[in-house]
Amino acid sequence: MKISILIAKLLLMALFALAIPACSSTTKVESDLGIKGAPDWVNKGSNILNDKDGRLFHGVGSASPMGDMALQKSVADDRARAEVARVLSSYMDVISSDYLSSAKSGSFAKSGSSAKPGDASVTEELVSRQIKALTKVNLAGAKIIGNWRDPKSNIIYSIAELDMKHVKSTLAGTQDMNMDLKRYIETSADNVFDRVAKEKK
Numbered sequence: 001m002k003i004s005i006l007i008a009k010l011l012l013m014a015l016f017a018l019a020i021p022a023c024s025s026t027t028k029v030e031s032d033l034g035i036k037g038a039p040d041w042v043n044k045g046s047n048i049l050n051d052k053d054g055r056l057f058h059g060v061g062s063a064s065p066m067g068d069m070a071l072q073k074s075v076a077d078d079r080a081r082a083e084v085a086r087v088l089s090s091y092m093d094v095i096s097s098d099y100l101s102s103a104k105s106g107s108f109a110k111s112g113s114s115a116k117p118g119d120a121s122v123t124e125e126l127v128s129r130q131i132k133a134l135t136k137v138n139l140a141g142a143k144i145i146g147n148w149r150d151p152k153s154n155i156i157y158s159i160a161e162l163d164m165k166h167v168k169s170t171l172a173g174t175q176d177m178n179m180d181l182k183r184y185i186e187t188s189a190d191n192v193f194d195r196v197a198k199e200k201k
Contacts, residue, residue, distance in 0.1 A: 039148050042157045046083040048091060050197045055164035055190065057091070059083025059142070065154045072156050077144050080160035084142040085135070088162060092131045095192055099184045100127060130177050134170065141166040164193055 035042060047058045061079025063072045142162040149156045171177075171185055 035150060038150065038157070039146065041146065041159045042148055046087050048087055048193070048197050048200055050194055055193050055197070057084050057087045057142075057162040057164070059085070059087055059160045059162075060157060061160070062155050062157045069156075073147060073158070076147065076156045076158035077160070080144060080158040081139065081142050084160045084162050085139050088138060088167075089135055091193065091196055092135050094196055095185060095189065096124075096127050096131045098188065098192060099181055100124060102184070103180065126178065127181060130181060134167075134174065134177070137174075138162065138167050138170050141170065164189070 041058065041060060044058075045060050049056055049058065059080045059082065061076050061081070061083055063075035063079065066072050066075070139162070142160045144158055145161045146159045147156060168186070168189060171182065171189075174182065
C-alpha cells in the first residue's frame with residue numbers, strides 16, 4: 001500500500017516537472033522582428049499611430065511560401081485585415097469602457113447627453129453589441145497599402161490601413177445606434193485614440 005502511494009507521488013512529481021517548461025514558454029509577438037532590409041512597417045508590426053498622415057490603424061500580416069504566389073499574397077492580405085480588426089476592436093473596447101464609466105457616473109450627462117446615472121438603457125450588452133456592429137462596418141474601409149517579400153525566407157508581408165476619418169464618417173451615417181453612445185464617440189474618439197497611441201509607444 002505504502003509502495004503504491006510512493007509510486008503515485010513520484011509519478012505526480014515527474015508530470016509536474018514536465019509541465020513547468022511548457023507553462024513558462026512565452027508567446028512570440030510578431031513585431032520588432034529586426035529583419036534587415038525590410039520596410040519599417042514589417043518590423044514595427046500591427047499598430048495604432050498618430051502621425052503626419054493622420055490617425056491610423058495598421059495591421060501587418062504574413063504568409064509563408066505555398067507554391068502559388070498570388071494565393072500567398074492573398075493570405076497575407078487577409079491576415080493584415082484581420083490584424084486591423086484586432087487593433088480596432090481593442091481601441092473600441094477602450095471607447096466602450098470609457099463611455100460606460102462616464103455614463104454611470106453621470107459625467108457625460110452633464111455635457112448635453114440624455115443619459116442619467118444608472119440609466120437602464122446604458123447597459124454593457126447594448127454598448128458591446130453596437131460597438132461590435134460599428135467595428136464590422138468599418139473593416140470594409142481597411143485597405144492594403146503595401147506588400148514586401150523577404151528574399152531569404154520568401155515570406156510575404158502585407159500591411160492594411162484604416163483611417164480614423166473613415167471610422168468617424170461611418171459613425172455619422174449610422175442610424176440605429178444609441179444617441180448618447182454615438183455622441184460620446186463623436187466627441188471623444190480622437191482623444192481616446194491619442195491616449196491609446198501614446199500608451200503604445
